Amino acid sequence: MRPFWLQQALDSEAVPACPPLAGDSRCDVCIVGGGYTGLWTAVMLKQQNPQLDVLLIEADICGAGASGRNGGCALSWSAKYFTLERLFGVQEAVRLVQASEQSIHAIGDFCRAHGIDADYRLDGTLYTATNPAQVGSTDKVIGALQQQGINSFQRLPLEQVQRMAGSARHLEGWFSPAAATVQPGKLVRGLRRVALGLGVRIHEGTAMTGLQEGAPAEVHTAKGRIRADRVVLALNAWMARAFPQFERSVAIVSSDMIITEPCPELMQQIGLDNGVSVLDSRIFVHYYHNTPDGRLMLGKGGNTFAYGGRMLPVFDQPSPYAPLLRRSLTEFFPALAEVDVAATWNGPSDRSVTGLPFFGRLNGQANVFYGFGYSGSGVGPCHMGGQILASLVLGQDNAWTRSPLVNGPLGYFPPEPIRYLGSLMVRNAIRRKEHAEDHGHRPRRLDVGLARFAAAAGKADKG
Known part of the structure; x- marks a missing residue:
């Protein structure tokens, strides 16, 4: 059984699996990884150059990783402004915040243009405090955004915060309309359909077993090899396992989620009648939103840590933190105490030292590119990742290829243990x-x- 979102998406589509690679192949661009990053890159490459021969391989099925099991919150980088400014300076920080908001709108435009029913709802996000110590914790970053003329948040009266969030647990709240929620499994499977329609060759059930650098490069698989002029590595949390030089660039940590059975009448009663996402001000936040069919999804990050970047079996199982999630759900929403839980799940996220993704050229090679490190917040930023990687592949000189985001890891964790x-x-x-x-x-x-x-x-x- 797949994680809830992905299984729901698979149940609603009648598209056969793409066959595994059998034998050798040749292409202009080989993309390794069939999640948001790989698929956005493939789509953007074909949109800009329809004649480009793009081949994508995925070890499992497209969306089997984080892209098919995340919380579905498409958020901007506004809350990361201080980190962006410290690392990149004011001008680039402002540009990246603005670009991150543009990506949220672009995802919705893409879904409408291509008939992807991903439950996309541009209903904003609410950053809140759920205990007195958290009150005021968002003020400084809002002030900095305001100073730069890029602030989309407004402080709401407490009564409105609690009504919009559906819970009296919240003690203050800042609302921004520049955020959306999606059904992540439907989004990634929709991207797969569009990529196929554009002529991207996709082979699922095809893991990369090795990479031979050169011109052309060779991607090795169990039953064949691919000779490609350019290669894009979009492995995300699996990148550190495949390439030991990145082992200390990310920490693999779970985000755990719970979702209820449909209860639309109760959702209406507590006030959750649209797609607003709600996040508190903890370090490893609580986050939640409802679904169009009247479910409540709640998640919490920072639970299971993997030693040495290993992919633990628990990442493909129901969440071991289900009792904690259920308790949190009931504390936020006493009215849902008797509602049955439909599923729990978790998955690995690649948390970087800065909390930001990074991109670059593998070992300085001019034709092998990578991007990962989304740190549990990739639904919106993966669209930016696709723009970055497509720009690098096409050799463009633009704001993305000039961005310091393409300079590789910006920090390292200590060695194990x-x-x-x-x-x-x-x-x-x-x-x-x-x-x-x-x-x-x-x-x-x-x-x-x-x-x-x-x-x-x-x-x-x-x-």
């Missing part, structure tokens, strides 16, 4: 800190200090 043990220490400190704050207690100074290691990357693990 320090990274793994340190991750657990920080995670547990965050839990203790936020538990104390939830109960009106002052957290221990040590826990506050440890939590700062994770807080620097901003809101994450919800897309």
Whole structure:
């Protein structure tokens, strides 16, 4: 059984699987990975150059990774403004915030243009505080956005916040219309359909077993090889396992989700009658939104950490944090206490040191490109990733190829076992800190200090 979103998408389509690669092949561009990044890149390449021969391989089926199992929150990089400014300067930070908002609108335009029923709803997002310690935590970044003339948020009266969020747990809220929610499985499968229609050759059930650099490069698979003038590696959380030089560039951590059975009458009663996404101000946030058929999806990031970037079996199983998620759901929505849970699931996200993705050329090669590190917030930014990688493949000179995002990793985690043990220490400190704050207690100074290691990357693990 697939994760809920992907299974729902598969049940609604009648498209046969693309056959595995059998034998050798030749192409202009080989893309490895059939998630959002790989498919957006393939689509954008064919839109700009229809004659380009693009071949995409996917180890499982398109959307089997994070793209088919995320929270479905398409968010901008507004909340990451301070990180963007610190790393790239004011001008590029402003451009990236604006581009991230443009991508959210572009995804909706794409779905409408190509008849993709991905439950896209441009209903905005609400950033909230759910305990007194969180109140005011968003003020500084809103002030910076306002100063640069790129602020889309407005503070709402508390009564309106609680009505829009459907819960009295929220103590303040900032609303931005520049956000959407989607059914992520339907979106990724829709991208697959469009890519096929544009002439992209797709081989599912075809894992890359090796890469031989050169001109052309060779992508090796179990039953054949692909000679390609250019290669795009869109493996995301699997990148560190395939290429050891990236092992310390990301930490693999789960985001865990729960979704109820349909209860549209209760959704109406509590006020969740549109597609607004709601996120609190924790370091590993709670995030939730409803669905058009009256379900409530709630998730929380920062739970299971993988040692050495390994793909753990638990990432393909129901969430081991289901009781915690159920408790959180009931605390936010007492009216849903008796509603049955339809499914729980989790999956690996590739959290970078900065909380931002990064792109580049593999080992300095002029014809092998990569991009990953979306840090649990990729629904919107993967559209930007497609623009970056398509621009690199086509050799364009534009704002994307000149962006410092294409300079590779912008930081590294310590080696194992320090990274793994340190991750657990920080995670547990965050839990203790936020538990104390939830109960009106002052957290221990040590826990506050440890939590700062994770807080620097901003809101994450919800897309």
